Amino acid sequence: MGIDPGTNIMGYGIIRVKDGKVQMETMGIIDLRKFGDAYLKLGHIFERVTGIIESYMPDEVAIEAPFFGKNVQSMLKLGRAQGVAIAAAIERSVPIHEYAPMKIKMALTGNGNASKEQVAGMLQRLLHIPDSEMGKFMDATDALAAAYCHFLQMGVPDSGGPHYKGWKDFVNKNQDKVWSGKKS
DSSP, X not given: OEEEOOSSEEEEEEEEXXXXXXXXXXXXXXXXXXXXXXXXXXXXXXXXXXXXXXXXOOSOEEEEOOOOOSOHHHHHHHHHHHHHHHHHHHHTTOOEEEEOHXXXXXXXXXXXXXXXXXXXXXXXHHHTOOGGGSOSOHHHHHHHHHHHHHHHHHOSOOOSSOOOSSHHHHHHHTTTTSOOSOOO
């Protein structure tokens, strides 16, 4: 499960990994704009995130770290929203992983400064999401991107085969199979 914390709109996205293949389960938003009181917003975040966790039973939660901007009050509010979402996952014993926005963008597009539209477009291609399911809020695709980034960070599930730390390790362990470059 991925979460893009917000104080007005909070995004969430669920992916399912089966046989090493990723597919989108669902994505959406938690709309907090109707709540005038900041504490009511936090309570609603807790209730909704807990409900989503109970419905989809994710193995892990990937949450986007707050972006450090110039407005300290905004950071404080965003940090509270993120903390409440984390508390909901902790309350349901779901492990949490935090990723910086730049890392998520880099993992999906290869560009840490990619736009939200570029991230959404890449997700749409990678997960074969029809236009009708993309939604109008980028918060949902940002959350889905956090989940997909976590999938990429976790690597390929263990296939039972040999493990390599990199190309050099592969070459060293497969000397008999590696082409030497010499003509015979």
